[in-house]
Structures are given as C-alpha cells and as structure tokens.
Amino acid sequence: MKHKASGFYLNRLLNIKSLLLLSVFYWPFIPSFAAVSSEDVHNIVDICTNLHRIKKDYVLVGMNIRFEDPAKDLQETVKKVDSEFASLLAGAHLGSALTSRVESAKKKWEAIKAIVTAPPQRELMVDLHKSIKELTDICLKITKEVVDESHIEGEIYVAEAGEMRMETQRVAAMYMMRAWGIELENYTAELRHILEEFEGFYHHMKKADERFITKEAKVLLDEIEKDFLVFEKMAEKDNGRFVPSLARRSAKKLLKKIEKLTQIVVEKVEK
Numbered sequence: 001m002k003h004k005a006s007g008f009y010l011n012r013l014l015n016i017k018s019l020l021l022l023s024v025f026y027w028p029f030i031p032s033f034a035a036v037s038s039e040d041v042h043n044i045v046d047i048c049t050n051l052h053r054i055k056k057d058y059v060l061v062g063m064n065i066r067f068e069d070p071a072k073d074l075q076e077t078v079k080k081v082d083s084e085f086a087s088l089l090a091g092a093h094l095g096s097a098l099t100s101r102v103e104s105a106k107k108k109w110e111a112i113k114a115i116v117t118a119p120p121q122r123e124l125m126v127d128l129h130k131s132i133k134e135l136t137d138i139c140l141k142i143t144k145e146v147v148d149e150s151h152i153e154g155e156i157y158v159a160e161a162g163e164m165r166m167e168t169q170r171v172a173a174m175y176m177m178r179a180w181g182i183e184l185e186n187y188t189a190e191l192r193h194i195l196e197e198f199e200g201f202y203h204h205m206k207k208a209d210e211r212f213i214t215k216e217a218k219v220l221l222d223e224i225e226k227d228f229l230v231f232e233k234m235a236e237k238d239n240g241r242f243v244p245s246l247a248r249r250s251a252k253k254l255l256k257k258i259e260k261l262t263q264i265v266v267e268k269v270e271k
Contacts, residue, residue, distance in 0.1 A: 035093045035094075036093075036094060036098075036149040037150065038155060038158070038270045039087070040146050041147055044088060045143055045163060046084055047081055047085065047109075048136055048162070049162065049169055052132065052169035052172075053169050053173075054077050054081070054112075054132075055116075056173035056176050057071070059125070059173065059177055061074060062121075062180060063176075063179070063180050068248075074116065085105075089102055089103065094149070098142070098146065098149065101141075101142055105138050105139060108131065108138070111131065112131050116128070122181070125182045129184065152269065152270065153212075154212035154268070155269055156204075157208055157212050157269060158269050158270065161258060162262060163197070163201055164201050167197060167201075168228065168251055168258065169255075170194050171235050171251075174187065174190065174235060175234070175242070175244075175247045176244060179242035188236060191232060194232070195232050198228055198232075202224075206218055211268065213265065214264060214268065216264060217261055217265060224254065227250070227254050231247075231251070234246075234250065235247070
C-alpha cells in the first residue's frame, strides 16, 4: 500500500515537472501583454490612408485615366495594405485584444480587396464607398488604442499627421467619384465631417508642446490647413464641372507638405 502511494505521488510530481518544463519552453510564443511599437502606429495609420488611395485609383482606372498609371498604383497599394496587416498581426505581438480587433478589420479588408482587384464597376462604387468608410472608422479606433499602448509620449501627433494625410486622400477620392458620375446621398455632409476631423487634428497639433510640434512644424501646419480648406471647397462645389487632373495636383501638393510635417514630428517624438 505504501509502495503504491509512493508511486502515485512520484508520477504526480513528474507530471507537474513536465508541465512546468513545457510552459517554460512555450512561454516565448504566448504573448501575455502588448508589445506595441511606433512601427505599429505607422502601419495602422497607413492602412487608413491607403484605403482611400485605393478607392481614388479604382475610380481613375474606371474612368480610363492612364496618366501616372493609377492601375499600377492601385496594385502596389493593395500589396502595401496586405503587408501592413501582416506586420500588425505578426506573432500576435499587439496582445490578444488588439490582435482580435486587427484580425476583424483584416476580414473586412479581404472583402474590399476582392472588389478593387477586379475590373472597376461603377454600380459597385456606393457599396465600396460605404465599406471603406466603415473600415476607416474601425482603423481610427484601432489607431487610438495602438497609440495608447505604445506608451510613447507625443506619439498621438505622429498619428494625427498621418490622419491628415488620410483626410486628403478621402476628399480626393470623393471628388473623383463625383467626376465618374457617382452621386452619394450625403456627399456634402461627409465632406464637412472630414473637414471637422481635419480641423480637430490641426487645432490639437497647434496647441502641442514645442518638444513635439516645433515652431517650424506649426508654420507648416498653417500652410497645410489653408491648402486643405481650398481643396475641400473645390470638392464641395456643385457646378457640374470636374477637373480630375486639378484635384490630383492639389492632393499631391498637400500630401508633399503633410509628409514633410510628419517627418519633422517623427524626428521629435520617436528620436
């Protein structure tokens, strides 16, 4: 009896030791907390922006515009979004909760990708617009969480500079849709909402500590706001005349300035 009891406890001890050894072996592969970096912030903000770049190029391809090869840009941007999602999901390093939200966003992206990698169809545009708008809202919520989890002081300004870039692409895409004959029920209201969001980013950055947003950056911010207001008003006009080439030039001019602003902010925040 004593021998049997000893064998029982010995086996139990061996099983416990085996479990401990297994937990030590697998521990590096089980993320117990988020390990968010500035690269993750850049990736999620770029996804937000690239969704609207894709929509804009999809419309241009549908309009048979070949100048500057929007078809090639469309293909390359789709690959970028795939890569950005892959980076965000690598090793589930964002932690279980955030990873789950990114995986859910990626499923919505896959549905969008199926449409934008096929020949453009004008009758699909309204639904595509709604799907991209829905995914954008999700991306912006994830962006806030990723910024918070990064614990990098001032990283919110990096995100907001990127979101200004996104708003520029949104306005350009909506203008191109209208030029293609796509009428959105809430076109003007959506444009004004975009303007409100842009102004929110602008004012928040203008009030920022100069450790993060320098005097040079704030001067550039004023230029960007002025250009954006002109661009948004051009998109809002309802005179039946559309000049896609002018819209592309205006968007490019804005994007160039916003890229410069982002670089200045990144150098200060992520030094």
